[in-house]
Amino acid sequence: MQFIETRGNDGKKPSSVPFSEAILSPSASFGGLFVPSSIPDLDRDFLESHISSHYKALALDFLQNFGIDIETSVLQEALDRYDGFDDPSNPVPLSQIEDDCFVAELYHGPTRAFKDMALQPFGFVLSHLAQKRNENYLIMAATSGDTGPATLETFKNQKGVKVACLYPDGGTSDVQRLQMVTEDAPNLKVIGVEGNFDDTQNTLKELLASEEFKAELAQKNIKLSAANSVNFGRIIFQVIYHIHSYLELVRKESISMGEKIYLVVPSGNFGNALGAYYAKKAGLPIEKILISSNVNNILTDWINNGSYDLTTRDLMQTQSPAMDILKSSNIERIMFDKFGAERTKELMEELEAKGKYQLKSDELDNLRRDFDASFADDSECQTVVGEYAKKGYILEPHTATCIGAYKSLREKPLKTIIYSTAEWTKFSPAVSSALGHTVLGDIEALKWVSQNADVSVPDMINGLFDKPIIHNIVVDKKSIKEEMLNFL
Ligand SMILES: *Cc1c(COP(=O)(O)O)cnc(C)c1O
DSSP states (O other): OEEEETTOOOSSSOSOEEHHHHHHSOOOGGGOOEEESSOOOOOHHHHHHTTTOOHHHHHHHHHHHHTOSSOHHHHHHHHGGGGGSSOTTOSSOEEEEETTEEEEEOOOSTTSBTHHHHHHHHHHHHHHHHHHTTOEEEEEEEOSSSHHHHHHHHHTTOTTEEEEEEEETTSSOHHHHHHHHTOOOTTEEEEEESSOHHHHHHHHHHHHHOHHHHHHHHHTTEEEEOOSTTSHHHHTHHHHHHHHHHHHHHHTTSSOTTOOEEEEEEOSSSHHHHHHHHHHHHTOOEEEEEEEEOSOOHHHHHHHHSEEESTTOOOOOOSOGGGOOSSOTTHHHHHHHHHOHHHHHHHHHHHHHHSEEEOOHHHHHHHHHHEEEEEOOHHHHHHHHHHHHHTTOOOOHHHHHHHHHHHHSOSSOOOEEEEEOBOGGGGHHHHHHHTTOOOSSHHHHHHHHHHHTTOOOOHHHHGGGGSOOOOOOEEOGGGHHHHHHHHO
């Protein structure tokens, strides 16, 4: 399987690359992204053959069907990372919350958010490739709270890769900050930045564009890679849990093999939803993928009327910060798949020049064959969290945005899977207040919710508050370059 580029080829880069190259150097011609040249077929036989498979066996077969240039033994070792999840026999359990609605819990990994699903095996594969080529890579991440911890966790003590993680000081929850600043390994650097997430992200962009910084990296023989969902190495692992969740419904005898279902995906950069789209395209019986957002609902507009318009919006802070995103990177891969490289380049250039674009009506019809969308504001989510807590199930704010989509968007009475992207322990103050108790910090919220809703807090969260702080640097934007150079 070769990988091609969403905005076409500029004649300078190779016209296609293998998987290994696409994940080590994820930037493609004209600022585009890498995509597989085709998607493997998952026919009925494939699904039948995995009806009693372990998650790892399904994953391995899927990856082998993709024909990527990574040895089987390396893939196996990468997938062994799922053994560190709560239940090694099933890393993604499914809970029933309504007669026809199930929650696929993607958060049972080490950092309690769904980023672990892809980053855990991806980190192993990337580090393996770096060592095999005798190369050194730097991964820089600007995080609003979930990507940072998961990136640090997957690469800690791995050879051939260093990680520098920037977070907005005061802009994350206590748990998220502690997950980063207590990570202790010589190849990791965590820096707090004075300012909000936008400031942090802009600082990172400036640094990446700085000639002095590039020269320094070249002199030290360090190459840059990326671990956000522009890297296809993350997306490929995000197709698998959609197949697994479907098979779980069959195993529970809630559906019969071949029966169609709805998926509801709380979305930001659209990596999770893109994984669902590829699963549908490969043949998984999905009626539609329902996209839920918070009030930063640019995806709702895109799917409902084909307009993508940044000019009329300011980013708003919500209780679901991992979805506080206006430039959603992975919808570019959907547009490539549906409209081709030439049109994708045209639309993305229009977005860069004018801050907006409008799909044509036939393009919108095409998009809506696979997707529908809605959004929920913080107060709706608070109500939803409160309602389900009374029924004995604790949702967190990102997942809570899905309930409205589940209730309002389905046109057929089909079984539905909602994806839960984080454990409540990562967003405990919002959950506590939804349950009627407003608190000041995470410690109090964790205690109160666990006592009053009778749910436990896992050891890796409780333990954070006693761990020594390793990274205590908080700097203003100007000092970042110096800090980075010291680290390298
Ligand atoms: C990253 C994240 C999302 C958004 O996922 P995308 O793949 O970027 O759409 C949603 N919820 C949580 C908790 C996340 O960490």
